Every structure is written in C-alpha cells, then in structure tokens.
Amino acid sequence: MRLSFISTSLALCGGTLVSAAAVPTLAPALPISAFNTTKIFVDTTGTYIKPLNLTDAVNLVVDKVADLTPKINAAFAAAATCSTPRVRVEWESYPVKDRLEYIAAIKCLQGLKSSGGFPGSKSRYEDFASLHQSLTPNVHGNSKFLIWHRYYIWAFEDVLRTECAFTGSIPWFDETKFAGKFQDSSIFSNDYYGSVNVGGNCVTNGKFANLVVNIGPGPTNSPPHCLSRNLDNTKTINGDTATFNACYNHADWPTFASCLEGVHAWGHNGIGGIMYDMYSSPGDPTFFLHHAFIDRQYRIWQNANSNRISTISGTDRVGNPLTLDTTVSLNGLRPTITIRDLLNTVGDKLCYKYNV
Numbered sequence: 296m297r298l299s300f301i302s303t304s305l306a307l308c309g310g311t312l313v314s315a316a317a318v319p320t321l322a323p324a325l326p327i328s329a330f331n332t333t334k335i336f337v338d339t340t341g342t343y344i345k346p347l348n349l350t351d352a353v354n355l356v357v358d359k360v361a362d363l364t365p366k367i368n369a370a371f372a373a374a375a376t377c378s379t380p381r382v383r384v385e386w387e388s389y390p391v392k393d394r395l396e397y398i399a400a401i402k403c404l405q406g407l408k409s410s411g412g413f414p415g416s417k418s419r420y421e422d423f424a425s426l427h428q429s430l431t432p433n434v435h436g437n438s439k440f441l442i443w444h445r446y447y448i449w450a451f452e453d454v455l456r457t458e459c460a461f462t463g464s465i466p467w468f469d470e471t472k473f474a475g476k477f478q479d480s481s482i483f484s485n486d487y488y489g490s491v492n493v494g495g496n497c498v499t500n501g502k503f504a505n506l507v508v509n510i511g512p513g514p515t516n517s518p519p520h521c522l523s524r525n526l527d528n529t530k531t532i533n534g535d536t537a538t539f540n541a542c543y544n545h546a547d548w549p550t551f552a553s554c555l556e557g558v559h560a561w562g563h564n565g566i567g568g569i570m571y572d573m574y575s576s577p578g579d580p581t582f583f584l585h586h587a588f589i590d591r592q593y594r595i596w597q598n599a600n601s602n603r604i605s606t607i608s609g610t611d612r613v614g615n616p617l618t619l620d621t622t623v624s625l626n627g628l629r630p631t632i633t634i635r636d637l638l639n640t641v642g643d644k645l646c647y648k649y650n651v
C-alpha cells in the first residue's frame with residue numbers, strides 16, 4: 296500500500312530535538328465530477344467517438360427477456376487444448392484463505408516498483424492503470440472491448456503469479472446476485488476491499504484503506520488522490536440477470552459486444568469514484584473483480600455456439616474490420632498476440648475457465 300506518512304520527523308525547536316508523532320496524511324478525494332471524463336472525445340483522425348456511458352447503457356438494454364443463459368461449459372469443453380485450465384471462482388464461494396492471498400498479492404504488486412514505460416505509474420500495480428489509461432480510446436466503444444479486457448485481466452493474473460508468488464486465479468464478483476445492493480457483498484467489508492458507500496470520499500477501511508492513486512482521472516494525471524467510491528444502487532440494480540439475458544439474445548458479435556459493454560458500465564458507475572472514470576478505473580482493485588465477471592458473461596455467450604470461439608467480426612476504433620489476425624497489444628506488458636489467441640480461454644495461450 297502506498298500510504299504516505301509524515302514520518303517521525305525530527306523538528307528543531309529552541310535548540311532541542313523533538314520527535315513529532317507520526318501523523319498519517321490522506322491524499323484528498325477528488326470531487327465526484329472529476330471522474331466523469333468520457334462523454335465525448337475526438338480521436339487522432341478528428342472523428343468524434345462517443346464511448347459507452349450510462350446514457351448509452353440505458354438505451355442498449357431495451358428488451359429484458361426470459362432466461363436464455365446458455366450452458367456454462369458446452370462449446371469450450373470441445374475447444375479445449377490446454378490440459379489443466381485455472382478456475383476463476385466467484386467471490387462468495389472463494390475460500391477466505393484464497394481471498395486473503397489474492398488481496399495480499401495485489402498489495403505486493405502495489406509495493407513493487409513500476410517497470411518503467413508506463414507514464415505516471417508509481418508502482419507495478421499502477422503500470423496496469425497507466426496502460427489502461429493510455430489505451431482507453433482504442434479499447435472502448437468498439438468490438439475490441441471484450442477481447443482486449445480479456446487479455447488485460449489475464450495479464451494481471453499472470454503478473455500476480457509471476458511477480459508476487461500468487462498461486463491462484465483471480466476471483467469474480469457475481470454482480471447479478473448483488474444488483475441493487477452492492478454493499479451487501481463481503482467484498483465491500485473491512486475484511487477485504489473496504490466500504491463502497493462512502494459518498495465520493497476516501498476509502499478508509501479494509502485492506503486498501505488510504506490507498507493513494509497517481510493515475511487519472513481521465514487521460515492526464517491529477518496530483519495524488521485517494522481511492523474513492525460513491526455507491527449508487529439505482530445504477531447497480533440494472534446489472535441483473537434479465538439485463539444480461541437481453542444481451543445474450545443478440546447472436547451478432549458487434550451487437551452483443553456493444554450490449555455487454557453498455558451493461559458493464561452499470562457496475563463501474565454504481566461503485567463510483569475511481570471506478571466511474573473510464574480511463575483510470577483500474578486504480579480501484581475492484582476493477583479486476585468486475586472485469587472478471589464481465590469476461591465470464593462474455594464467455595457464457597461464446598459457450599452457446601462454438602463459432603463464437605473461432606470467428607470474429609466488427610471493427611476497431613477507426614473502422615477497420617477485426618480479423619483473427621488482428622493484434623491485441625498491452626504496450627509491452629505482455630507480448631502482442633492476435634484475436635485468434637484470445638477467443639479460446641482454454642486454448643494454447645490462455646488457459647482458464649470459470650467455476651460456474
């Protein structure tokens with residue numbers, strides 16, 4: 296944790312050395328409005344791009360339908376080429392010991408130096424936030440969104456394992472169970488991630504209490520600020536099973552991908568604070584619980600039809616068609632690979648599945 300202290304400094308008073316008491320200083324919370332960064336921006340070609348935000352999410356989810364949840368492991372079972380896939384377990388079923396080991400590994404990453412090459416980053420953990428910030432315009436609001444984020448959270452899991460001796464898999468937050476009541480998940484307790492209902496203020500309890508964030512909000516970096524949250528259950532309630540089923544109803548990849556991207560915004564905006572900022576939201580460690588959940592929802596859609604593990608369509612940010620050979624970059628954090636490698640989570644490059 297990057298807690299900053301005015302450490303036991305020695306002050307010279309009237310010729311006598313006085314040891315001042317250690318006073319913890321919180322980085323300030325930025326105003327809630329500071330994180331509302333991505334309504335509209337202009338890309339390098341001058342094209343207006345409007346990434347999905349809350350308003351779009353509302354418009355996308357037009358028809359809640361009956362339960363269409365496909366079988367969880369049908370198509371992937373046939374496509375598996377790796378021998379022992381890691382299993383990502385839902386948070387509430389994840390044993391306490393594993394939860395604590397996962398959080399300890401994240402804190403380990405927060406204590407490691409940045410590898411360099413990630414602007415603004417002050418730790419190996421923040422390399423991820425900086426990477427996400429730099430690539431935000433490329434990987435949101437187009438058909439690369441789910442594919443890039445799949446690789447991104449896989450890389451996070453891989454770095455935890457290789458650099459912080461983590462031996463497990465990243466857990467996922469079943470937001471459908473807690474739609475409209477995120478505060479009831481044990482995630483947001485003093486034992487784990489700290490409170491969510493803090494009104495845009497700093498999170499001062501849990502394992503990430505007083506975390507200092509150096510990346511964002513938006514495409515540039517404000518002075519160090521705290522991990523803030525701002526629970527809004529009028530937003531989280533939209534991430535219920537019926538809403539995801541409405542997305543599953545779309546067989547066409549670009550439409551499904553856009554729908555899921557829209558629904559995913561409810562989780563971000565409902566947690567609020569750092570998570571409300573499309574650029575720098577990985578500064579809140581709940582980002583990875585949320586995105587593992589979104590990746591699982593994507594994988595469920597794939598499981599309904601094996602073609603969804605071997606074909607791709609849609610376009611990138613500038614309108615180029617995606618193909619199996621389209622590359623997916625993490626700016627050097629892990630090797631650039633192709634979409635072909637990322638469609639199959641139990642293939643040769645990735646090797647994981649979900650517990651349910």
Ligand SMILES: [Cu+2]
Nearest residue numbers: 427435444573
């Ligand atoms: Cu993102």
